[in-house]
Amino acid sequence: MNTVTAPRTARRGAVPASYAAQGLGYATVVTALPAIKDRVGIDDMTVSLLLLGTCLAAALGSILADVVAVRRGSRAALVGGLAIQAIGLFVIAATGSFEVLLIAVMVYGVGLGAVDASSNMQGALLQRRHPQPIFGRLYAGYTAAAILATLGTAAVLGASAPATLTLVVTAIVQLAVAAWGVIAFDPARAAHQAHDEPRRRTPLPRRAIWAVGAIVFAAFVIDSAVSSWSTIYLTDGLQAEPAVTPLGYAAYLAAMLVARLGTDPAVRAVGAVRVGVAAILLAVAGAVLVAVWPVVPAAIIGFAAMGAASGTLVPLAFARAGEVLPERSDEVIARVNLFNYAGAVTGAVVLGLVATGPALGVAFLIPAAVLAALLPVLRTLRR
Template sequence: MTSSSPRSQQHATRAAFFIPGFAAAVWAPLVPFAKTRAGLDDAALGLVLLCLGTGSLLAMPLAGALTARQGCRRVMLVTTALIVAMLPLLAWMPTPLSLGLVLFGFGAGIGAMDCVMNMQAVAVERDSGRAMMSGFHAFYSIGGLAGAAMTTLLLALGAAPWLAAVVAVVAIVLLALGFAGHWRSERVAQDAPLLAWPRGVVLFIGVLGFVVFLAEGAVMDWSAVFLIEARAMAPARAGAGFVVFTLVMTVTRLWGDGLVERLGRQRAIGLGAALACIGFLLAVLVPAWWVALLGYAMVGLGCANIVPALFSLTGQQKVMPESVAIPAVTTLGYAGVLAGPALVGFVAHSSSIGIALACVAMALAGVALSTRSLMRNLR
């Protein structure tokens, strides 16, 4: 058992959530530059982005099993080192193959960290005796806001993409050095399986997570491209879409625990998914860049507390042990990151980016309509 204080562990958990959110958001404004540098069209970009999701998906079950045997601290140190190693390379890769390989490694680091930080968060929340999950996830959004804003600002000031990536690496290293000593080191179980297939309500929760992560991934990887190609924004400013999305999500999650307690998890998930659906449709249907930004803000507001609520429900269910249910839900949920950007790219290539994003909106409508059934299955 780790010897650090509960308060120190809570702060360290927030730092753990900040790191992957920050790193992923640094990549988002760089996507149009990487697309141009590697000579990719929409379909090819979608295929290359598939590498990021594949790396994440494959790393998650391994990260869960290693955490059970080695503890959160060791695994998060390794994943942070992988993120730091891959991030600068994203700005330099000149071919689709090299970019795809680096994205695979970068995605593995992000995905593994996402899995382990949620395992740590569930343990820290349980020890605290109060709801903390939305607050922890808020720091993922804070990291996203900081990463997107910093990178967009540096690019707007004329900095090269590689320089923005190096500045981000320095920030991540300093943060890890300050908080890694308070990441939990106890081993949860020695016989945890490498891969646990979700079943019952765990599968239901994972499918809903898949859709929400798909929507968030669509904003992260395609918002800048959509604003450039469909709304004629300058490339150096197109990261504003992800910044607005992340800012609204961050503010909403900071008060998310109290909001979810007042609304109840069923209403929080259902109303959030409906609002996000409307946001995507607004961005797609109204031909003005500022309306698109408003739509992204609504997506951030709607999606903000869905994923934290789903992880809390995973901790409440009795179908599967928590130590295997959390990695299973994380893996299935983040499969949305694997499928989402690629599917958006393929649909955009055959029709338009707008139609692809409208399809995401319809999937969110399905989430909104399924919440009553979800709560029935939890009883």
């Protein structure tokens, strides 16, 4: 691994900033979708297909980050991913053409996947220089920025300003973080040499990759299920008042933020395995509450419990991914990150196929079952 030359204080700020920029970007795109939909003239089905295309493009971006990290290091992958995202956001904000929008969304998706993977690569490098866990705090920055983006979009719409203004501001933020990262991200490489012989490489720990990847998959099944269906369930299934319907997802995000702020201290106190078990039990209890008690307060509490669990499992998983083979952690993380998008697609699609209306609450038992199946693999989190 290369000698680290950037000031430690700069790196401590730049790497968390990359997580925040990622959370800011994704939440801005999602909350601006209604305005984009109206401007371009597309329907809900087309929006769903665009989101699916974004997930597929993000998987390609994760693979791209792996390739770049092997040749140039994760710093280059992260700087490039942020720049690609910014380009996509600028075009999404400016275009009124569906064809151009489609291309811009795919470009943004590639950047999204590249930053998802490479920010965790950088997080793993930063973790090695800290005696205490830090991934919970890194992901707390992501969640806090996502909440800020949601509030920012609401404020812009409340002022009757164009929602796409938030996309431009977010693109500028991402370019600023990329420019900072050129000098402040860690230049160390944690991957095999690009031209070495395969037989001389330490083999990748495939069983550990699949085990940690399964945790990421399950966490994003929850995340996608709640983000895609909680508001619809409160609206169509429970007939909640319009002012109440966003509270399910708001409670989910708030609980996720609190959980991520508490993850690092909890791991120090009782260990990652016990924290993971507690998170899964909490999520299962929350999902069961949503399924068996079809009233608004119970649903909101259940979504909050699921948010706390999802918020805990993701940093636990990526922290472990950075540890299983430190000299090739960039490659391990890129592969684990692919499970993110499989989980996102599963959570968004499966619940809607299974049930609608009041029965949609019962469908939240599906992510609960996925999580319960994880319990035997949580020992992978043990250092």
